[in-house]
Amino acid sequence: MSYKLQFAELLPYWNVLLYGLVFTIVLTIVSTVVGIAVGTAGAAARTFGPGWLGRIVAVYVELIRNTPFIVQLFFIFFGLPALGLKLSETIAAFLAMVINLGAYSTEIIRAGIEAVPKGHIEAGLSLAMSKWEVLRHIVLNQAFRKIYPALSSQIIIVMLGSAVVSQISAEDLTYAANYVASRNFRNFEVYLLVALGYLLLAMLTRSLLRALGRVIFKAR
């Protein structure tokens, strides 16, 4: 190999890459919070809601889970303006992430809810707790404890998937890498650096979520 890797060429662009990193982190955090809220609502609708609502949620979940994220993103960013709904690339990226994680977390949380023994719900109702109180204190409490590891890995998968939003020029870490590569033509160096950045981010997210889980689900 006659080519010499030149990482020093990336130094002048540190602020571009840092901006991209912050964008990716914010994108992940916001879509995680909103996406899990959507997923909780979806799972509750599927298990406790009326039949028609459950079926709509089921169609939403299957549609999202069986199509690639990039197609969902293109549909939202390029397809929806044809119906008169024009979104900026940042909003479209956030929306696509929320819709995607919402579908996956609906399915994960539903599995957790169904694992809660029926007797617990009946016991709660017989203690004159309202339906909401039962859902909040008995069902979701136990469900989240059970599915927390699965949800954590889904969050990391979604964070890695967010690299795709660069394709509608939302300014995330991958967009920054493409930008730098187009300026100094050190493609391999910048992609290697950014790939390691993602790896570090994934490992950091995993240990942070594990620590958070220990705090939230402290042994009673």
Next chain:
Amino acid sequence: MLQFSFWDILSNLLIATQWTIVLSLIAFFCGGIVGLVLLFMRTSRIAPLEWFTKIYIEFFQGTPLLMQLFLFFFGIALFGVEVSPWMAATLALTFWTSAFLTEIWRGCVEAIPKGQWEASSSLALSYIEQMRYVILPQASRIAVAPTVGFSVQVIKGTALASIIGFVELTKAGTMLNNATFRPFLVYSLVALIYFCLCFPLSWWAKKIEGRLNVAR
């Protein structure tokens, strides 16, 4: 100006779908073979081999598939080899698939009771023989459902090959959209075709899983 009717769009998309299917099959089978080799290494209890596979899996599961595609596309070129999008996509998807399959299968191997290992080693079977005749036949039974489930991820993963210029379903959709300016129709059709490819597999995986639970 050339006009595209609905049927022109659909037939062009279906032609490109063939490439999505071919790429998925290659990635899945080559990934399966590499994954099987890695599985033997990962469960071999030989420290350097285990460390290598751990780092390998960590890298391919911890970085975006898109980055891996870029790295293969631009990385191989550094050796002075001409890289086609076809080659970069095949290699990246194969390695990415193998990392996930190894982890899935390792879980299945570890689900086999320890007594099976002990019994077979007391019968003087070598490690390879233990895996071949005792462990894998049992592990493969529980591995079918998650493996079929993962094949859906592979099909969806091939959509990213469009970004490095491999013409498959997603790329064809983008090109047709540029020619027809009917993004809503084109991307709806693209999504629908992906759904028709993936949903039967998801459904099948769920069905196998259900059958296993009944058996228990």
